Amino acid sequence: MKDRQSLGDTxxxxxxxxxxxxxxxxxxxxxxxxxxxxxxxxxxxxxGARLAKHPPEEGERFEKILSDVDRLIxxxxxxxxxPMFLGYFGWTTTAPGILGExxxxxxxxxxxxxxxxxxxxxxETLVIDWIRQWVDLPKExxxxxxxxxxxxxxxxxxxxxxEAAPFARKRGLAGRADxxxxxxxxxxxxxxxxxxxxxxxxxxxxNVRRVPCDGEFRMEMSIxxxxxxxxxxxxxxxxxxxxxxxxTSTASVDPIVELACLRHEEKVWLHIDAAYGGGFAILPExxxxxxxxxxxxxxxxxxxxxxxxxxxxSVLYMCDLERLRRVFTLAPPDxxxxxxxxxxxxxxxxxxxxxxxxRALKAWIIFRSFGREGLAARLREHIRLANLFADWIRNDxxxxxxxxxxxxxxxxRFLGGDNNKSVAGIxxxxxxxxxxxxxxxxxxxxxxxxxxxxxxxxxxxxxxxxRGQTLMRxxxxxxxxxxxxxxxxxxxxxxxxxxx
Ligand SMILES: Cc1ncc(COP(=O)(O)O)c(C=O)c1O
Numbered sequence: 295m296k297d298r299q300s301l302g303d304t305x306x307x308x309x310x311x312x313x314x315x316x317x318x319x320x321x322x323x324x325x326x327x328x329x330x331x332x333x334x335x336x337x338x339x340x341x342g343a344r345l346a347k348h349p350p351e352e353g354e355r356f357e358k359i360l361s362d363v364d365r366l367i368x369x370x371x372x373x374x375x376x377p378m379f380l381g382y383f384g385w386t387t388t389a390p391g392i393l394g395e396x397x398x399x400x401x402x403x404x405x406x407x408x409x410x411x412x413x414x415x416x417x418e419t420l421v422i423d424w425i426r427q428w429v430d431l432p433k434e435x436x437x438x439x440x441x442x443x444x445x446x447x448x449x450x451x452x453x454x455x456x457e458a459a460p461f462a463r464k465r466g467l468a469g470r471a472d473x474x475x476x477x478x479x480x481x482x483x484x485x486x487x488x489x490x491x492x493x494x495x496x497x498x499x500x501n502v503r504r505v506p507c508d509g510e511f512r513m514e515m516s517i518x519x520x521x522x523x524x525x526x527x528x529x530x531x532x533x534x535x536x537x538x539x540x541x542t543s544t545a546s547v548d549p550i551v552e553l554a555c556l557r558h559e560e561k562v563w564l565h566i567d568a569a570y571g572g573g574f575a576i577l578p579e580x581x582x583x584x585x586x587x588x589x590x591x592x593x594x595x596x597x598x599x600x601x602x603x604x605x606x607x608s609v610l611y612m613c614d615l616e617r618l619r620r621v622f623t624l625a626p627p628d629x630x631x632x633x634x635x636x637x638x639x640x641x642x643x644x645x646x647x648x649x650x651x652x653r654a655l656k657a658w659i660i661f662r663s664f665g666r667e668g669l670a671a672r673l674r675e676h677i678r679l680a681n682l683f684a685d686w687i688r689n690d691x692x693x694x695x696x697x698x699x700x701x702x703x704x705x706x707r708f709l710g711g712d713n714n715k716s717v718a719g720i721x722x723x724x725x726x727x728x729x730x731x732x733x734x735x736x737x738x739x740x741x742x743x744x745x746x747x748x749x750x751x752x753x754x755x756x757x758x759x760x761r762g763q764t765l766m767r768x769x770x771x772x773x774x775x776x777x778x779x780x781x782x783x784x785x786x787x788x789x790x791x792x793x794x
């Protein structure tokens with residue numbers, strides 16, 4: 295039997311010491327992150343093999359656990375906060391963001407109802423409204439914070455489904471002779487969160503139809519209209535169109551003004567996936583992105599992709615949020631009754647989740663620390679760096695831009711050492727078409743450059759496919775990435791390509 299004195303939480307003085315130690319650990323990690331490999335060179339399973347196989351019977355000292363974090367965990371990470379990490383979106387760690395995450399830990403609030411979390415609920419409402427003001431959305435748009443855009447789109451489409459198939463929340467879809475099959479439309483560049491939502495909502499993955507894009511990777515309106523007309527002829531009911539403002543591969547922006555008109559004509563739900571692009575709308579020079587947004591039913595913005603809030607933080611806006619509440623609210627379980635009666639807003643009513651993290655706190659801290667001007671200055675720097683990188687590509691005959699440069703994203707392609715732009719026949723290179731054998735070789739080369747660089751631990755980029763061609767992609771969004779880092783990354787790319 296343990297001595298009763300030793301039970302309970304860590305004694306306050308010891309906890310204080312550990313916190314100081316942790317403060318130093320975090321500051322050192324952030325300051326020295328550049329010395330780390332961006333990605334580990336471990337094979338799958340190697341990290342797990344170094345960890346204890348059996349759960350501990352006796353408690354261990356924090357110092358020992360922290361040293362194992364250093365020894366076993368940190369080297370096994372892809373460091374998304376590393377200044378040489380140029381992949382994906384979601385590199386948005388900042389010092390104020392880390393402070394925000396730390397402060398929310400001891401508060402440990404569950405933001406499910408107003409009564410269980412008055413300040414968390416009201417701060418969430420406030421932060422949602424701050425972003426609304428920054429991107430200039432009409433007041434009719436209110437929102438809710440979820441972890442990710444994928445979860446947000448699921449909720450948006452659940453409301454679209456309810457409006458297309460009344461009583462779906464009560465009676466479901468299966469076995470109903472009164473309902474046609476539904477269709478959802480989105481571009482061939484859109485994120486597959488649409489299919490995931492269709493799977494979960496019983497719409498069916500194959501009922502998400504991919505609309506081809508124009509030369510700048512924007513949804514082709516004329517083809518969309520034809521697809522909708524053909525579907526109606528065949529007895530389908532068009533339910534929703536999903537536009538993207540900032541696609542994953544190229545950050546292209548769909549023709550949203552035209553889509554807002556189509557929403558009226560076709561009586562479909564219009565959802566805008568501005569998970570990445572939405573943050574850029576705080577810049578006056580990017581206001582054009584939001585044209586047509588007031589004609590949408592729902593919009594997603596992920597501050598964890600472009601507004602420097604660490605993962606996770608995604609806002610779903612809906613014109614008349616009550617529509618969302620009507621789909622998800624239930625009579626509170628008996629155990630919650632006392633905690634819901636006087637509520638102004640119970641966020642548990644706006645989605646499937648009951649327990650909810652206090653995400654608004656970190657966003658509030660970051661937005662206050664940087665202000666709109668600070669956020670805007672950092673976004674502008676990333677746009678500048680993306681354009682600078684594009685200039686370097688244009689000036690090297692062995693490489694070519696593969697898509698217009700948009701926001702912080704650059705897609706480019708290595709054309710092979712013995713090739714030149716006209717042989718490869720892509721981008722702004724002119725009429726020459728590569729033979730299938732050349733094209734296959736170029737695909738492999740581009741893929742291999744990315745794989746070699748990522749395996750080297752010196753930088754991290756991604757590969758993607760556009761019009762069937764494999765190419766390289768970098769994204770800029772990390773506050774630690776400077777022009778010097780980017781130049782180093784460019785040298786690594788050139789050097790790796792030369793070796794191949
Ligand atoms: C345009 C776009 N939409 C949605 C998503 C999904 O985001 P999340 O990870 O928040 O679900 C991504 C992810 O990169 C994205 O690029």
